[in-house]
Amino acid sequence: MSGDHSPDTALALAEKLSAEFAQHAAKTDEAAAFPAGNVQRLRETGLLGLLVPSSYGGMGLGLAELSQVARVLGGGCASTAMIWAMHCQQVATLVRHGDERLLRRVLPRVASGDCLLASITTEAGKGGHLLSGLAALEEDGDGHVLRRDAPVVTAGLEADAYLITMRTRPDSPPSDVSLAFVPREDAEVSFRSGWETLGMRGTASVGLTLRTRVSGEQLVNGPGGFPPVAVATLIPVGHLAWCSVWLGVAQGAFRHVVGLLRDPKVRSARDRSELAAHHLARARLKLDTAAAFLQACLDEYVELDARTSAGEGRFSDVAFQLHINGLKVQVSETAFAVVDELVSIGGLRHGYTRSPGNPLERAFRDLRAASLMYANDRLLVANGQLALLDREIRLPGTAGADGTTAFFARTGRDA
Structure with a gap:
């Protein structure tokens, strides 16, 4: 454009x-x-x-x-x-x-x-392990045959192209993963399962089966090159983007409730009570805290990305992994908690009622999905193990022993 x-x-x-x-x-x-x-x-x-x-x-x-x-x-x-x-x-x-x-x-x-573009990383049988693959590329002349079943693909039938994780060869270990770019017009795509959920109902995250043929140039970062791509880009950018959406949903709900409290046609003596003010203050504090953490992680990632001297390994720094994983957990939980607080302010009539003009119950259902997208339990287990390696307890924005910001102070070990 x-x-x-x-x-x-x-x-x-x-x-x-x-x-x-x-x-x-x-x-x-x-x-x-x-x-x-x-x-x-x-x-x-x-x-x-x-x-x-x-x-x-x-x-x-x-x-x-x-x-x-x-x-x-x-x-x-x-x-x-x-x-x-x-x-x-x-x-x-x-x-x-x-x-x-x-x-x-x-x-x-x-x-x-x-x-x-849509992403295909989910696969039945691997338990959500992003950096592993079961279905394998099969060599075919100067290219590869790709056959893939995917249980959940956001905008799966509407996308024009896909980025798909595959085990690099049939004899490769599950950790040897490639990322293939597949145009929709070059693939046989068939519907496997539908999407009938509590929230996020418009994402059309259906199950698909794909079959196609890919050339070497369609393997992003080359054969077996997915793990560093995931650590450097797919995971951190994904967490930053998802968290921004969730925070935006909660902010929209907050604006709605503030509008109700300011509207003389709908507010009541209860709406103006100290209890309502208390809930509103807590909701705003949670929003501000989540926004600050999001901005800190965004700034750190941009700074880290600009430092090319350490190579791709710099993205595996323990403190950075703690921050970016923790961001996803914190914002997904906080955004939902904010809307829960707002429902309490609105009460049965303005908070719990389901109607086109009330976004609260829809936001409540939509944000319940946030902690389930790449489950928080998995990230917390990983962060608990990583925390044992970060002896300096390098918080976002703090300096390491060599004067570099947080995750640039190397521990000598990758996550």
Whole structure:
């Protein structure tokens, strides 16, 4: 897309779209329908290309803008915002690790709105272990045959292309994982299972079966190259993007309740009570705390990304892993807790009632999914083990013994 691609312009565009999306959010939720109209607006406005470099026709913006836009969109429609955030996670992965030939082929399509990307990392039988694979690529001449069953794929039947994790060869260990780029038009894609959930009902996260053939250039970062891609980009960018959406959903719910309390037509003596003020203060404090942690982790990741001298191993620093895993846990739990607090303020009539004009119960159901997306229990177990290695207890924004910020002070061990 041509035109002004400044951060302010992107944010203003997001605010306009968020207001539009909010008008249809209740219907999207009720029908558990993919928000096709919303995604079309993301396509035609160029927001699918937010992270695509300007040299490929994109907006050329960064993770700070991704986070801001995700929060704004989350306040309008959680499902649409998550579809967009996960698409951007895949775009970041391609931009940072894709072969130049692949980038020239794909990124202009993304920038023009012609390519919505989806991620296929889930696989029955591996228990959510992102860095392992069961289904294997099979060599076929100068390429590979890819056969994959996936139980959950966000926007699975609506995506234009996929990034798919595969075991590199039939005789490879599960830890030898490749990441394949697969255009929808080049694959046989069939429906396996539907999506009927408590919340996030518009993400259309269906089960799929895919069969296709891929060339060497379609393997992002080469054969077996997925683990460093995941540690350096897919996981941290994903956590930053997801957390931004969840925080945006909670912020939207908070604005709704503040509007109720300020509206003389609906407020009551109870609404103006000290108890309501107490709940409101706690909800705001939780929002501010989560936002501060998100910004700290975003700043640290951007700074870490700029330091190339340590190589890819720098992303495995113990303190950084603690921070980025902890961010996902903290924001997913806090955003849900904020909406729970807001339901208490609204009471039965304005908090617990289900109606198109009340986003609280929808936000409550949507945010219940947050702790289940790459389950918090798994991340907490990992962080408990990592905490034993971080003897300096390097908190976000603090300095290590050598004067570098938090996770640049090396322990000599990778996570």
